[in-house]
Amino acid sequence: MLSFENDYSCGATPEILDRLAATNSTQFPGYGSDDICEQAKAKIREACGAPDADVWFLVGGTQTNQTVIDSITPQYAGVVAATSGHVNVHEAGAIEATGHKVLTLPAHNGKIDADELDRYCATFYADGNYEHMVFPSSVYVSQATEYGTLYTKDELERIAEVAHKYDMPLFVDGARLGYALTATGNDVTLADLARIADVFYIGGTKVGALFGEAVVFTHHGEFSGTPRHFLTLIKQHGALLAKGWLLGLQFDTLFTDGLYLRIARHANETADRIRAVLREKGYTLTFDAPTNQIFITLDDATRTRLEAGVRLGFMEQADADHVVMRICTSWSTTEAQVEELLALL
Amino acid sequence: MLSFENDYSCGATPEILDRLAATNSTQFPGYGSDDICEQAKAKIREACGAPDADVWFLVGGTQTNQTVIDSITPQYAGVVAATSGHVNVHEAGAIEATGHKVLTLPAHNGKIDADELDRYCATFYADGNYEHMVFPSSVYVSQATEYGTLYTKDELERIAEVAHKYDMPLFVDGARLGYALTATGNDVTLADLARIADVFYIGGTKVGALFGEAVVFTHHGEFSGTPRHFLTLIKQHGALLAKGWLLGLQFDTLFTDGLYLRIARHANETADRIRAVLREKGYTLTFDAPTNQIFITLDDATRTRLEAGVRLGFMEQADADHVVMRICTSWSTTEAQVEELLALL
Amino acid sequence: MLSFENDYSCGATPEILDRLAATNSTQFPGYGSDDICEQAKAKIREACGAPDADVWFLVGGTQTNQTVIDSITPQYAGVVAATSGHVNVHEAGAIEATGHKVLTLPAHNGKIDADELDRYCATFYADGNYEHMVFPSSVYVSQATEYGTLYTKDELERIAEVAHKYDMPLFVDGARLGYALTATGNDVTLADLARIADVFYIGGTKVGALFGEAVVFTHHGEFSGTPRHFLTLIKQHGALLAKGWLLGLQFDTLFTDGLYLRIARHANETADRIRAVLREKGYTLTFDAPTNQIFITLDDATRTRLEAGVRLGFMEQADADHVVMRICTSWSTTEAQVEELLALL
Amino acid sequence: MLSFENDYSCGATPEILDRLAATNSTQFPGYGSDDICEQAKAKIREACGAPDADVWFLVGGTQTNQTVIDSITPQYAGVVAATSGHVNVHEAGAIEATGHKVLTLPAHNGKIDADELDRYCATFYADGNYEHMVFPSSVYVSQATEYGTLYTKDELERIAEVAHKYDMPLFVDGARLGYALTATGNDVTLADLARIADVFYIGGTKVGALFGEAVVFTHHGEFSGTPRHFLTLIKQHGALLAKGWLLGLQFDTLFTDGLYLRIARHANETADRIRAVLREKGYTLTFDAPTNQIFITLDDATRTRLEAGVRLGFMEQADADHVVMRICTSWSTTEAQVEELLALL
Incomplete structure (x- = not known):
């Protein structure tokens, strides 16, 4: 999955x-x-x-x-x-x-x-x-x-x-x-x-x-x-x-030829793309953060819907009906994975 | 002192x-x-x-x-x-x-x-x-x-x-x-x-x-x-x-003949007397507590005045101008000590 | 080396x-x-x-x-x-x-x-x-x-x-x-x-x-x-x-197809070969041990001669003129390495 | 006892x-x-x-x-x-x-x-x-x-x-x-x-x-x-x-008026007296030590006899039939106690 x-x-x-x-x-x-x-x-x-x-x-x-x-x-x-x-x-x-x-x-x-x-x-x-x-x-x-x-x-x-x-x-x-x-x-x-x-x-x-x-x-x-x-x-x-x-x-x-920074930057750029879509679609970003971790506050229904298609990180119960979930990109995130996630959102 | x-x-x-x-x-x-x-x-x-x-x-x-x-x-x-x-x-x-x-x-x-x-x-x-x-x-x-x-x-x-x-x-x-x-x-x-x-x-x-x-x-x-x-x-x-x-x-x-409770009760009774006077004189009791420790919130001037005559316990700075102090009685507190304290208050 | x-x-x-x-x-x-x-x-x-x-x-x-x-x-x-x-x-x-x-x-x-x-x-x-x-x-x-x-x-x-x-x-x-x-x-x-x-x-x-x-x-x-x-x-x-x-x-x-035991056995067999030569050549084996570690007690001259050609493990000073050294084979020891070592001995 | x-x-x-x-x-x-x-x-x-x-x-x-x-x-x-x-x-x-x-x-x-x-x-x-x-x-x-x-x-x-x-x-x-x-x-x-x-x-x-x-x-x-x-x-x-x-x-x-050394010396002197008697009577002193602790190696029969009259410290089993016991004097050892012990020995 x-x-x-x-x-x-x-x-x-x-x-x-x-x-x-x-x-x-x-x-x-x-x-x-x-x-x-x-x-x-x-x-x-x-x-x-x-x-x-x-x-x-x-x-x-x-x-x-x-x-x-x-x-x-x-x-x-x-x-x-x-x-x-x-x-x-x-x-x-x-x-x-x-x-x-x-x-x-x-x-x-x-x-x-x-x-x-x-x-x-x-x-x-x-x-x-x-x-x-x-x-x-x-x-x-x-x-x-x-x-x-x-x-x-x-x-x-x-x-x-x-x-x-x-x-x-x-x-x-x-x-x-x-x-x-x-x-x-x-x-x-x-x-x-x-x-x-x-x-x-x-x-x-x-x-x-x-x-x-x-x-x-x-x-x-x-x-x-x-x-x-x-x-x-x-x-x-x-x-x-x-x-x-x-x-x-x-x-x-x-640390040869800037590899460390290059692969890290890729993860951030990928996260930026996802963040843009999340904002566009009206999701609640829990923190205003620029790196590869995106925290979103979801109601239970949306959580259930998303988790049917993608594994996300569970952070904490925000209140009785909402949770904070994490979308995490990395140096290894592929274009195909991003497309699939964006489609799910 | x-x-x-x-x-x-x-x-x-x-x-x-x-x-x-x-x-x-x-x-x-x-x-x-x-x-x-x-x-x-x-x-x-x-x-x-x-x-x-x-x-x-x-x-x-x-x-x-x-x-x-x-x-x-x-x-x-x-x-x-x-x-x-x-x-x-x-x-x-x-x-x-x-x-x-x-x-x-x-x-x-x-x-x-x-x-x-x-x-x-x-x-x-x-x-x-x-x-x-x-x-x-x-x-x-x-x-x-x-x-x-x-x-x-x-x-x-x-x-x-x-x-x-x-x-x-x-x-x-x-x-x-x-x-x-x-x-x-x-x-x-x-x-x-x-x-x-x-x-x-x-x-x-x-x-x-x-x-x-x-x-x-x-x-x-x-x-x-x-x-x-x-x-x-x-x-x-x-x-x-x-x-x-x-x-x-x-x-x-x-634990012979009830000594432990007897001497402890003495400290509480002594504290009760002091508390009564403190309340009467308008001091602010920081906590509503019934035992031998009495916490009072004092302005700096009152603190200075009291500490000229009695050693109290300093607890914490309450705000810029006030501190929380402790008056502590014990099994060994004497009548004379209480009188002297009450006079100071 | x-x-x-x-x-x-x-x-x-x-x-x-x-x-x-x-x-x-x-x-x-x-x-x-x-x-x-x-x-x-x-x-x-x-x-x-x-x-x-x-x-x-x-x-x-x-x-x-x-x-x-x-x-x-x-x-x-x-x-x-x-x-x-x-x-x-x-x-x-x-x-x-x-x-x-x-x-x-x-x-x-x-x-x-x-x-x-x-x-x-x-x-x-x-x-x-x-x-x-x-x-x-x-x-x-x-x-x-x-x-x-x-x-x-x-x-x-x-x-x-x-x-x-x-x-x-x-x-x-x-x-x-x-x-x-x-x-x-x-x-x-x-x-x-x-x-x-x-x-x-x-x-x-x-x-x-x-x-x-x-x-x-x-x-x-x-x-x-x-x-x-x-x-x-x-x-x-x-x-x-x-x-x-x-x-x-x-x-x-x-643990697939017996790999673990197979590669371990190789190290032991290699060590056995070396041990045989050591014995043959009159080296002192410090312990009588059958596994991949061979301990030999060397005089300083022999140590110096050997260490010019091969890295060995230093264990301890045996006495004023002798040391205990370790020859260690492993799963990765190659035929060429063994030959080279035996030549040195 | x-x-x-x-x-x-x-x-x-x-x-x-x-x-x-x-x-x-x-x-x-x-x-x-x-x-x-x-x-x-x-x-x-x-x-x-x-x-x-x-x-x-x-x-x-x-x-x-x-x-x-x-x-x-x-x-x-x-x-x-x-x-x-x-x-x-x-x-x-x-x-x-x-x-x-x-x-x-x-x-x-x-x-x-x-x-x-x-x-x-x-x-x-x-x-x-x-x-x-x-x-x-x-x-x-x-x-x-x-x-x-x-x-x-x-x-x-x-x-x-x-x-x-x-x-x-x-x-x-x-x-x-x-x-x-x-x-x-x-x-x-x-x-x-x-x-x-x-x-x-x-x-x-x-x-x-x-x-x-x-x-x-x-x-x-x-x-x-x-x-x-x-x-x-x-x-x-x-x-x-x-x-x-x-x-x-x-x-x-x-540390007032030499009390510490005075009472310690008393214990040593007492031990010296006991040591002298022990030597005289042919007891085996385990260590040649000059302070208040006396270690003696006893056979089991002697141990039993002594322990009927005095509490000694057990140190260790010396061999199958002997133990090392400790006789310890202190600042508080009295003349009467020494006499009683010497009589037992």
Whole structure:
């Protein structure tokens, strides 16, 4: 059946499969200590305009969030995130499993607000009992957010500024970073991110790879570079892939000739076409978001009608008679799939 | 200086000091395996009307919350609490340090609502992604709450009913249980609690003891009795007192001749007198609460004036010009202290 | 350069790459809820002669050990393993990171002894202070071991018997299970393992897959079936692959037409050839082991000479002048590579 | 019945009970922020000859070991201890519960050896796979040890030297420090300890207090001072006593007029008398130890005979017919008790 359920329902870009086939008999050293990984890291540093950044490859998003947050957040402290943040909602308590509380701020279309972050911290440190409370000691945001929305460069800079004011590194979950970088209206480049964030990752799983997330530790100010013995921390969190070159190879491919951005842009353009039709036909878009995720509020009858022909993602019950559903395009969405969906709408 | 800052600012009831002196040279076996502990447990079981309950002694409240919640909550799961719950706010992340998320419900004067708990769980299990989320698997409430308010018997029964419907034990934090049991209007007895809750504790630290909390695991339905190897779990959490008889001795004393309730009632009566004067003089009581904690909303000038003569507890900034302060009586509050406070008001 | 460094230096069996290419555009539901995973699980159950076993797919070995052990070991308890066990030595503390102590028994060529396990537990429970100690509550063995040796069926049955006597599930790390099942002299079949162990896994990473380990929870006696909400536990440990069908597809391929055993047998036969030459030429084999790992004790000069031509694995310093090195064959070792190595020897 | 079972079977020195009675009605601020705590800390600093040391009060030994080790050991790392170390054997996995492996060295009469520590670390860092292993990152020793033996100043200095060479702070468990400081032949003073160790504690529970351990963070070299937000870490570990002045008051008493050393010396002298008789009568002393713990190896008949008249501590089965038992004196041992014991022997 036709599916717009999520952006990780297909394998990988053909270029990656070709590279896998071509290198299948080559013998590589393990755990990412191979040349392809080095080459991929160099390309990512170049794409980030950050020649001194440290790049690490992990397998999946929750794993990456868990390993990074546990590594950058002191043991007496928690990480600040939007109530809607993936780490707060959909990671089965992976952050708490490593001992850290997720401290939540209100989500505004999936985004936290720098002023609210500032007030949160100011209130915290003004509290006579703050030593009995969980220190806010790192900040987590998603770009694009879980609702497909984007932070502007100005918003991210403000958040970073407040974060640093209170001695917190800023961590950007980029599981869908490709779709953010190439969305209409986006003004945050990879180089901006490398300049603003202390650590972020470039999602592969949802943007053309079989799996893989590239973590970038940047070098500025207090939170400069990679936490000590990060390889050991990756291993300890069960996140070190034996055949590490598989990760390097995928990212090397994605960061050759602009492939990563090209396939991401395709997903956004496809989503834009669908959004235009949805608006034209009077559907209610739940969020005004420019990336590959489209959230629509449907009455039950319409939901039933659509789900007869296409798999969509169920988000939540909006009220007694309405639900929020997600239409998700991806790098692999085909023209035929779009036509079939538009016909259904 | 005069202090109504909290209810743990003095030593212990004289009866306890006398017992300490009388037994000081007696040799006891360690870790609570002594006769006084057994005798104290028997008295607590009797006071609870629960002849088959298991009683354990720990040193402090956060320690008890951490040890109990970690023991009754499966590792894949979290504990539900009010946003204002002590475990959520003032325990420095002790719950998360053991791997469990605190899942919050709105606090209504410090209390959670059974219907909201029901909806929370219903929504959770209706979510297609609930296996990626933190299961609500135990429920924490405080009696009296952190705001001095009380659950009625009916409210507790409803919460227990919903908790059990969703396979969750109900845990009652009774750090201030004495003040709850003896408050005007309270309709929840120790026996009720032992019948309704799956596990609760009787606070000593704030009600007449130097330190100590008596945990009671009750026996009904699915969550019957003490978690396996609970003594080892206490030890593992660093909560096993070497000279365990000190705990037994204190609770034995408190549960002899009704001492526990008598000294708690004194604190409530004292608070009632102060409340009456506050109302008479037009002070704003922040919460309508019948126990030993009185919260008042003060303008800055009044705060300054009062704090010149008495130490109060600072709770939070209410708005730009007002704060919420706490006046706390206790088992040890003297007539002279009350007079001095009333004069200041 | 020629490499016999480890058994995870190449991609995957060509059959797997073909399947990846053939299904690359197919849309699958996420997280292993797809049909290929179901089909692979059915084939594994069949191969195990265990129609009611539960099968789960994870990405890597340390991750699997961490997730399984944390799930089957009570929170007050530890896991028993050989001092040389992977979980004790080479997982960067992944077990302890989840709160469990690794309790060690002597390693006899990598293996624990059932009688020693029995004595360990008997001594434990005879100790008056055992409630202050870490309970032995699960048993971990590797088949093949980290030294390439094998447990006999009788040995495993004895260990299981002792484990069950003391209320411990037996967990078998099968990262190299293929090489065990097909070794000369092995008498433990997959069906034996499913009958003897409470949970084990079938390693893919080291036996023909790009990555992947198939965990099998068997159904007998007290430790029947999968721990509750294991999918959530996998997610919480950061071990849930978004594109779960990639795991199913690989194991489906490996368990079609006996591929898994066939490629494993190849590695063993290759190792046997090398072993014969080593013996012939007077090399010292550190362990008498029949699987794909060959450990040799070399003087420094010989080491230097060999390492000029081939990458070997360094194990440990044997004494001031000797080292233990590992020659590792695998499913992917070619005739040409063997010839080249033999020439070097 | 007469008991020489342990050194924590009685209440407290009378001076402490008197102070408790005298201050019982005084109102103190909570959590150790009172003047008596400050005064006690000043006296401890003075006794240590360490005017810039940081002093903290916790309730019990396991709790202190857990909180300190978790605070000084990086999350990727473990703590090195003797196999016989309390943290390795008798704390129910409290260290592992916070995520850290206990890395063991052989115990020589309860002590580790500096050269073995050196070799352990050298071997660790020489291993090509050390990034996959648990880093040794702090060192734990007990003074006196669990077997009543003592490190000499020279031994401690050598251990500290090796520890610092490998970037590890040295932590000394002083649960029985009083008995070490006053033992015949001891050459390590409090000032020596403050100069050599990075952090240590002065045990109160076993030396005259109802409960309490005073942690001293010293200031030298790399590991200077208290870990950041240590009060919050204490709270998070459930180890912060509400009525903190009870700890200050006890240590203030113990460190007034040499009381701590005086009562500890009494226990040692008593033990010396018992040791002399034991030797005279041909008993087998298991260890040659000068402090308040006497270990004797008994045949079963003698054990039965003795235990008819006195409670002793059971340590372990020595062989089929012999056990190791402990005779423990303490600050509270009376002349009458000694006489009664000697008559029994």
